[in-house]
Amino acid sequence: MMNRILPAMALMSGLAACGGPELRYAVPQVVPTEKVAIAFGSVELREITLPTYAALEEIYVETPEGVITPADDLLWADDPVRAATLELARALRLSTGARVASEPWPFDDFAEARVEVRVEEFLADAQGRFRVAGQYFVATRDALGRDRAETFEIAVPIAQGSGASGLAAARAAAMTELAGIIARTGLR
Secondary structure (H helix, E strand, O other), rough: HHHHHHHHHHHHHHHHHHHOOOOEEEOOOOOOOOOOOOOOOEEEEEOOOOOOHOEEEEEEEEOOOOEEEEEEEEEEOOOOOHHHHHHHHHHHHHHHHHHEEEEEOOOOOOOEEEEEEEEEEEEEOOOOOOEEEEEEEEEEEOOOOOOOEEEEEEEEEOOOOOHHHHHHHHHHHHHHHHHHHHHHHHHH
């Protein structure tokens, strides 16, 4: 039995050595240009939910036939759920000036509002855009009926010929745009 396992292990090790290095792409930070006044001084952002394919470290793209497939040897530098949550929290803080943090809420007092984002699409589409679509919810502590449930659909062009770094930049721009939408329509 051991005689069969050792050659198989050697073959697998050899194949693994033939593969090229993993290419990991970080999402650049984008500073929002729009400042939005909101009704809350503090906002908690729940962990963003992503579609199964988007929660994996592989970068997924849509083919012209509409098939969602991983791009060859391209990986996100950070866990996509964690990174998307931090991107959105940062963009909300910078665009609103409010105290914004992702869960678990790190401060002693409770946040005045809580935002939850559920993403249905999160990929580079066949038209050369990074597309983010889904729904967000705002729950407030004051019980004044200001809770919100809204949908969003964002498509940011990926610079032609820019490759994976352009895709990452388009993703950053899309998340910054989402922060603006949430601030303008959900947190006022």
